[in-house]
Amino acid sequence: MNVQDTREMIMEAARLMVQDRGYNALSFRDVAAAVGVKSASVHYHFPTKGDLGAALARRYTDVAAAFLNSLLDEPIDIHECFAKYTAVFRAALEKDNRMCLCGIMSAEYVDLPDAVRVEVDRFAEVNIDWLTKVLSRHRPRATAAEKQSLATAIFAAIEGAQLVARGRGDIAIFDQCIKAYRSSGLSP
Amino acid sequence: MNVQDTREMIMEAARLMVQDRGYNALSFRDVAAAVGVKSASVHYHFPTKGDLGAALARRYTDVAAAFLNSLLDEPIDIHECFAKYTAVFRAALEKDNRMCLCGIMSAEYVDLPDAVRVEVDRFAEVNIDWLTKVLSRHRPRATAAEKQSLATAIFAAIEGAQLVARGRGDIAIFDQCIKAYRSSGLSP
DNA sequence: TCTCCTTTATCTATCAGTAGATAGACGCAG
DNA sequence: CTGCGTCTATCTACTGATAGATAAAGGAGA
Secondary structure, three states, X not given: OOHHHHHHHHHHHHHHHXXXXXXXXXXXHHHHHHHOOOHHHHHHHOOOHHHXXXXXXXXHXXXXXXXXXXXXXXXXXXXXXXXXXXXXXXXXXXXXXXOOHHHXXXXXXXXXXXXXXXXXXXXXXXXXXXXXXXXXHHOOXXXXXXXXXXXXXXXXXXXXXXXXXXXXXXXXXXXXXXXXXXXXXXXX | OOHXXXXXXXXXXHHHHHHHHOOOOOOHHHHXXXXXXXXXXXXXXXXXXXXXHHHHHHHHHHHHHHHHHHHHHOOOOHHHHHHHHHHHHHHHHHOOOOOOHHHHHHHOHHHOOHHHHHHHHHHHHHHHHHHHHHHHHHOOOOOHHHHHHHHHHHHHHXXXXXXXXXXXXXXXXXXXXXXXXXXXXXXO
């Protein structure tokens, strides 16, 4: 088996586990078993658990940033753009009631190594920055601070909708929340 | 030392730990050390970890329900009423960046014993029911389903604000979100 | 091409630490 | 003397992490 393959498979298995049960529940043995190698081999690619967690969060954020940028490139309707955004969070719930990787890690904030925290922070930044840009099209008359505040609130509300929907095991709750955010005027 | 005292101290110490690091990080040894007894004594009062977790969530919900009912009894201004509600969530952050017990447990949904899940669910129900009642005063013309949906969205948004503010270690983010929820018309 | 050396990627085996849980003994109050 | 509460001591299971062996591949020089 190719080197890159193993490394990729480790990251993929680990990502799914964290999105399912959180950073604390991530174990080298479980990841190794899922991939079909020994835990020592996982340590070879990621010396410490913090290294693995940071790598996961970094890639997660990178992928998200790339996707969000691609949305801005297309000159699509702003509501459709926002719908595509929320659809990403919905997809995590669809996939076995999982959560946003950085959302679930936020809950474990205290236990995260610094290197992981940095990446979790960056995920929030990337999302809020993107939402701020989107709002610039939607509410061009708002001040920069207002847009940033609103963007933060929208991001938090979506994360919360995911958290509550997951806790109740009902994806309809997520849809209900997103709809309420829009019709109340919080989100586009 | 009185029996009730020990039991109370165990629950108090355990509650603080869960609000800080979650259900998974709750350990009999740590609780025992914080109280000043041995872990076997904790097992005497709460045979399994699930028993302890369920007792914590049950009391947490009971206390919240009592507080919320008391708010409804007083004929105060609805905005003041809502401000007192959000203040409770804010207080958790103030107290060493802690989270709502049931909020952080929602993130650990997969690992929760059934008995704990039931109580976490009930917490959400209690909050949403209360918010629905408050909205009845604020938006009497809305349908029952609309009010329930909006109440769910408000609850989720507040939980999300707490989650994101905690993840970034900045209570100002929570305040920012709450303000945005209000000015956008999502919450009263 | 053949040989020597290094690197890569994995394995087995083991470590110390901690988890939840249990059995049985001790002390004390009613 | 009984029973409640706590203790000591221990168990099994699992955690992240490390050491050392091994097989395979690549590169360099004769």
